[in-house]
Amino acid sequence: MVISPLLRQLARTRRFTLGAPARFTVAPDGARVLFLRSRAGDDPVGCLWSLDPASGAEHLLADPDVREIAHPHLARLNEACGHTVHLAVFEEGEVLYIDKVESRYPVRMYSRIGKPVAITVAAVAKLLLADLPEPERRALTDKLDYPMYTARSTPHAEAFRKELAKVREQGWATDLGGHEESINCVAAPIRGADGRVVAAMSVSAPNVVVTADELLTLLPQVRRTADAISGEYSGRTPIKEAP
Known part of the structure; x- marks a missing residue:
């Protein structure tokens, strides 16, 4: 998977208003990306999120x-x-x-x-x-x-x-x-x-x-x-x- 388009995708809409995504894990088939992101820029607690790179759809997997x-x-x-x-x-x-x-x-x-x-x-x-x-x-x-x-x-x-x-x-x-x-x-x-x-x-x-x-x-x-x-x-x- 090419990472730069992924980062551009993550930067859209509300994503960086919540906090910068970090600690990416890409599924072996490239179909899903897991990452941590906080609820706000000043919140130190990270939530676990899943991103579908093809559609841009994301899901909160674990509430902090x-x-x-x-x-x-x-x-x-x-x-x-x-x-x-x-x-x-x-x-x-x-x-x-x-x-x-x-x-x-x-x-x-x-x-x-x-x-x-x-x-x-x-x-x-x-x-x-x-x-x-x-x-x-x-x-x-x-x-x-x-x-x-x-x-x-x-x-x-x-x-x-x-x-x-x-x-x-x-x-x-x-x-x-x-x-x-x-x-x-x-x-x-x-x-x-x-x-x-x-x-x-x-x-x-x-x-x-x-x-x-x-x-x-x-x-x-x-x-x-x-x-x-x-x-x-x-x-x-x-x-x-x-x-």
């Missing part, structure tokens, strides 16, 4: 409110455990990372804000899809591909629906070597005022740093963090003023 509220909580969890912490949302049939706090360890995960996750195995994806209405969940799982990344990957739609039902009932999810044999992950949902899942957060680590069993001991802390974010996002928890 949940990311803005969640980030301090994610950072504190990262400081406490040292592992990679992600925040993800479900938009336009994909699960996308909208925030990431890096591990303190030298062995790190390759993941990027705005990058789609492996939807049939990722713990955050399981939480987001498990909360969909049953007809929508069935239709989506029927049309997905099920690549066998590892021997622990989800093999087919029926197995995935069974896993999603389990996740929906227990209220948390894992990916124990389903995408990469050496990476494990535990995740918890973030809910809005209506109880629906609006985002999911996770802690991930390679097994050379911590075993799967050791990572699972962090699940209560991950769930408490998600509950705290949910409370603040939904307005149930008063926001304390800084001293």
